[in-house]
Amino acid sequence: MRASRAAAIFLRQFYLLRGSVARVLPLFAWITVDIILWGFITRYLNTVAAPGYNFVPALLGAVLLWDFFARVMHGVTTAFLEDVWSRNFLNFFASPLKISEYLAGLVLSSIATSAVGLLVMLVLASAVFGLSFASYGILLVPFLLVLFLFGIALGVVGAAVVLRFGPASEWFVWPLPALVSPFAGVFYPLSTLPLWMRGAARALPPSYVFEGMRSVVAGGAVSWAALVWGVLLAFAYVLLACWLFVRVHRHVVRTGLLARYSAETV
Amino acid sequence: MSERQPKVLSVAGLRKVYGATVAVDGVSFEVGRGEIVGLLGPNGAGKTTTINMILGVLEPTAGTIEVEGVDVRRERSRALSCTNFAAVYAPLPGNLTVTQNLRVFGMLYGVTNLSQRIRELLEEFDLRHLRDAKCGVLSSGEQTRVALAKAMLNRPHLLLLDEPTASLDPASARETRERMRRFAAGGGCGVLWTSHNMYEVEEVCDRVLFVSKGRVLLEGDPRKLPSEHGRDSLEDLFIAVAREPLTLVPGVAA
Numbered sequence: 453m454r455a456s457r458a459a460a461i462f463l464r465q466f467y468l469l470r471g472s473v474a475r476v477l478p479l480f481a482w483i484t485v486d487i488i489l490w491g492f493i494t495r496y497l498n499t500v501a502a503p504g505y506n507f508v509p510a511l512l513g514a515v516l517l518w519d520f521f522a523r524v525m526h527g528v529t530t531a532f533l534e535d536v537w538s539r540n541f542l543n544f545f546a547s548p549l550k551i552s553e554y555l556a557g558l559v560l561s562s563i564a565t566s567a568v569g570l571l572v573m574l575v576l577a578s579a580v581f582g583l584s585f586a587s588y589g590i591l592l593v594p595f596l597l598v599l600f601l602f603g604i605a606l607g608v609v610g611a612a613v614v615l616r617f618g619p620a621s622e623w624f625v626w627p628l629p630a631l632v633s634p635f636a637g638v639f640y641p642l643s644t645l646p647l648w649m650r651g652a653a654r655a656l657p658p659s660y661v662f663e664g665m666r667s668v669v670a671g672g673a674v675s676w677a678a679l680v681w682g683v684l685l686a687f688a689y690v691l692l693a694c695w696l697f698v699r700v701h702r703h704v705v706r707t708g709l710l711a712r713y714s715a716e717t718v
Numbered sequence: 719m720s721e722r723q724p725k726v727l728s729v730a731g732l733r734k735v736y737g738a739t740v741a742v743d744g745v746s747f748e749v750g751r752g753e754i755v756g757l758l759g760p761n762g763a764g765k766t767t768t769i770n771m772i773l774g775v776l777e778p779t780a781g782t783i784e785v786e787g788v789d790v791r792r793e794r795s796r797a798l799s800c801t802n803f804a805a806v807y808a809p810l811p812g813n814l815t816v817t818q819n820l821r822v823f824g825m826l827y828g829v830t831n832l833s834q835r836i837r838e839l840l841e842e843f844d845l846r847h848l849r850d851a852k853c854g855v856l857s858s859g860e861q862t863r864v865a866l867a868k869a870m871l872n873r874p875h876l877l878l879l880d881e882p883t884a885s886l887d888p889a890s891a892r893e894t895r896e897r898m899r900r901f902a903a904g905g906g907c908g909v910l911w912t913s914h915n916m917y918e919v920e921e922v923c924d925r926v927l928f929v930s931k932g933r934v935l936l937e938g939d940p941r942k943l944p945s946e947h948g949r950d951s952l953e954d955l956f957i958a959v960a961r962e963p964l965t966l967v968p969g970v971a972a
Contacts, residue, residue, distance in 0.1 A: 460825035546773035
């Protein structure tokens, strides 16, 4: 794998971002709205709920972490979709670029764009609503790691779906985080869910993050074993997602879908 | 061209089948160093399918493709690092400027001294005044020049040009032909060139392959082939290949 080729994919995204308000604004606009909305909701809940429980780290923290996950996922898919929108596949895939280098470039792009979003959220949530990340302590690192890895995995899966089913299938990709959220227990403990949903939740790495986060906020102990399992699971999803993308790429090269991509000949 | 010249492209028994449709049917040919080979044929003959397979974006059903002895199927990245292409159906991203596109693709092709190379190409293809213009706002002729500049970035040993002069005015087209001839002769690059302009093919190609219904029907010097087959011009021969391919298949009497 050549780092310069992955860097080329990243550079392309950088050029696009640098010259486009339409691309820069979504990096933080919607998550800013989210933080403000949930910030006020948590303030209100703190005034009506029993004293002693602080909704800010539990709810606003959950929103922030979930938005970070969604930004990571969208960072990968948006970078991929730029090549769909500009009909650039033939130029890229007829070059020496390897799939691993292409995916690495998408991940680099996502790191940059999601970091912007995370920074804006951290500043806003702490400065305006008093969310203190010190309350999570060192656990913030595995929390973010799990969500980052799972965001990358889901982003690569989304890219594979669009590569396989054509440009119009981007419609499938945008709602993927929303589809996952009821199972991940972002706002409620997994014990709230019916048994069959709990089974699905245990297969999703973010559920370990949000369970752990609620334990920390409630002053309880966090299961490090569960968190390590979440990290391992997230790594496994990244590998699975990359495997899927490679398989889909092979399929579209074999069947001619890549060469006639805009025809959407499923 | 001499038989002893090392081949930059060797295609053997190439076949592509889509369900019941045979798009390419046992095509074999070679392109030598410094040689410009014309791949001719009517629309749907299998020219672009062949080029796509050489570029590794379409997997052959059967057959082998080697660029400088490197199997495209097994070592795609290595084979393509000394290859490049320009095609009307693969424009560079219109939302990047000329320089940005050349920089991104230069990095992909591992070009050394990239800034210097970009300056040379901007000069050579008369693109200096357009360096900061987005490719999407350029005229089709200007876009073709950018695509050709991109195709020359890595000083390829094998250059695939799919109708490279289709959008160019006659003066620019002639300039492009002369430039490509100089490049092929000087750098020892092999060129596979498709075109529907038979005048251009006669002027630029050392050898042509006539393809119809996925098969190579004729091969030879574009200046001699018409008379060898009782036609007045290369265009007449082209029309004959398109309308009555069977009359031109070796072994089948006209």
